[in-house]
Amino acid sequence: MARRCIFCTIARGEEPKTTLLHEDERFVAFRDRSPAAAHHYLIIPKEHMGNPATLTNKDIPLVESLAEVGNKVLQEQGGNMEDKRLGFHWPPFNSIDHLHLHVLSPDSQMGFLSRLVYRPAFWFVTIDKLLERLQAVPGDQQPSPPSSTSQQQSETKAEGEQS
Template sequence: MAEGQTSSQPVPTGTDKDSSVPAVGYDKKCIFCRIVNNEMDTELLHRDEDICCFRDIKPGAPHHYLVVPTKHVGNCKSLNIQHVPLVKQMVDVGKDVLRKHNVTDLTDVRFGFHWPPFCSVTHLHLHVLAPVSQMGFMSRLVYRLNSYWFVTADQLIELLNSKVETH
């Protein structure tokens, strides 16, 4: 197992071993699916059956990580109340990765999602930023609270919990 991976589970590939049929929940055009499936040269800081974490290539803070589901899930507008446990699990993984990188002040962090159409990758991804107090001007704008383009994990969970499914 590669350094930084946290599971004894085998790392799935992008296709089934016995055929060229893509694995369930995999989008070959999605950069994050390719990262999760070890098709890119990206260090995985966390990997388990459901969640992966890696560094953002354009960090907005000294610690800027992306937490993604291992299976392709659309952006936060495509979620419903059944996705609340997934979002909470993503936040928990983000907190664990911060702790592993000696970030102990969890009051100076930001966990959130870009709200469509303001996200460049449609694979659901949680931005984990710390310390917020050291973010530059542009990062404060891009990851701004109470904006049209960025919602915190707590705001998303509240929104999903308030959705009533109609049949």
């Protein structure tokens, strides 16, 4: 774990202002300090890892596990499992260089600014899109940055189908 990384400090249980909602051998979960939704949680690996751009297809099981923990925490905390968004900020738009999954619910009730910040675009990639991208990249290669148009179009279409 990196000594100066706030998320590593939280993962070690050394940040008294942060209450852990989940802890297991690999991950911890806690509330975001600036929530964008009624339920806004961060799921982080205990081991220091860089941002999502550093992941390869060998990290697919890790990303899937992050999603499982995120869904579990959201359900345990009473979040709406049908109105949620799980994803990552893509560099340089990530605030902390330690892999962290944002879990937000209810997605449909986020304010204008929050909907912009967590909108699927080149700065925020949903968990499903990241998994697709990792599956499409061979070996140890890292995925290219998300394009705003392809992800935004598919996410907007999916949101329209939910309404």
